[in-house]
Amino acid sequence: MVRTGQGPGRPRDSEIDEAVLGAARELLAEVGYAAVTMDAAAARAGTSKAAIYRRYRSKAELLFAAAVHSPAPAPTADTGSLAGDLAALARRVLSDMTTPAAREVAPQVVAEVARSPEAARRLRDVFVSGERAEVDAVLDRATGRGELPTRPDVATVHRVLGGALFFSVFVIGEEPDEAALADVVDLLVAGLTTRSTLPS
Amino acid sequence: MVRTGQGPGRPRDSEIDEAVLGAARELLAEVGYAAVTMDAAAARAGTSKAAIYRRYRSKAELLFAAAVHSPAPAPTADTGSLAGDLAALARRVLSDMTTPAAREVAPQVVAEVARSPEAARRLRDVFVSGERAEVDAVLDRATGRGELPTRPDVATVHRVLGGALFFSVFVIGEEPDEAALADVVDLLVAGLTTRSTLPS
Structure with missing residues (x-):
């Protein structure tokens, strides 16, 4: 995975990491595992679905990381x-x-x-x-x-x-x-x- | 649980036990856990649903016993x-x-x-x-x-x-x-x- 340089106005990778995990946790609590979607997680985190897929290859991976422990x-x-x-x-x-x-x-x-x-x-x-x-x-x-x-x-x-x-x-x-x-x-x-x- | 006396023409309890477990195993293989019903297991085993419920209080118990091990x-x-x-x-x-x-x-x-x-x-x-x-x-x-x-x-x-x-x-x-x-x-x-x- 290649990380691109971060301009001063862009959120840092670690901020996106946290926003994505937080969004996944909120959605899990609100709608349950089956109804969580990568689209909803991206929207809630204020990032793109591509940014999530750069971190987790599937919903199962995202939700495991959000709910149990990081890789x-x-x-x-x-x-x-x-x-x-x-x-x-x-x-x-x-x-x-x-x-x-x-x-x-x-x-x-x-x-x-x-x-x-x-x-x-x-x-x-x-x-x-x-x-x-x-x-x-x-x-x-x-x-x-x-x-x-x-x-x-x-x-x-x-x-x-x-x-x-x-x-x-x-x-x-x-x-x-x-x-x-x-x-x-x-x-x-x-x-x-x-x-x-x-x-x- | 009270076992009633067995007349000579009736299947013995142990025969019903085996028929019920065998029916449950067949149904599991054919239709999968979610689609197995107590009705279908009773019909397949040639017995009554009441006879199954005398042995197992729920589908989960019947299928555990059939698939994993007896009590x-x-x-x-x-x-x-x-x-x-x-x-x-x-x-x-x-x-x-x-x-x-x-x-x-x-x-x-x-x-x-x-x-x-x-x-x-x-x-x-x-x-x-x-x-x-x-x-x-x-x-x-x-x-x-x-x-x-x-x-x-x-x-x-x-x-x-x-x-x-x-x-x-x-x-x-x-x-x-x-x-x-x-x-x-x-x-x-x-x-x-x-x-x-x-x-x-």
Whole structure:
């Protein structure tokens, strides 16, 4: 993607980014996922549909970014331990999943993934890779502290942590409380810090 | 639910059970979740709608049972170790999740859980409790073998294992291969067998 130079009177890219996400969130709350259109998002954001498509290839991508997290989520703060970092990450992910916007979008993402392997691949490339980068940074720090006997597979940790939270909220329909969240993190930390070898 | 006595000329309950589930599976494959009706399932099964409602309180329950698993899934075979039992359970659950019928039903279950707290509660009472009973039996055997320093919370183990599989198949859209499945199970077993205390 080539960004053109910005004249003094034009909104900056970051302003358009924010306007587009804000417009998408408003529309989601007002009309629901099915009725949101790229045209309406562009009009509400005061920009062009082309400007939105330069950022998101589909409505599913736009609404995921607006409702759940951006393609590059902010890194988890360094709490000084793997247990602390994973607890902080789990709380952040749970909080991302339980907003009204996320509750509106998540079932649609599952439907989209089931309907279209191409949409699933794009969502993986754009959003899952961002989530795994975040997990990877946490595992990097733990490795640096000497907390991990072996380097875990980042996809496994992502599956277990993201899966436990998603499954609880959206499949079982039971949001984990602090104790349940702590128990999942504790189990994960115990597993990660005691495995002597990765299975082949 | 009161079962009436069966005369010699009437189909037995277990025959009706199977006919209803078979009819639901056929209809799912032929017309898809949205177009299945309880009337059509009754007609196809050669029974009454009342007979279906004695077994399942809603279309969602009938189709979950037909496509994924019964309210009381068969117990996991005793393989002689926690690692073996959890691997067998994980393979069974993955296989249950990846049939064409389950792929048709799972997104609808997520949509139903998001739409109706009452439907979510029923699905938990009927199906999640069956899944947790299965996990519980595996943990009971491991406790009996002396493999577990403490009794784990069954809901945590269910969330982690079920969640990792569901998330992979239906959210990431990436079915875990044997190595990925083994890595999840290995992490879980390492965590369960080394935790010295449950977090409070």
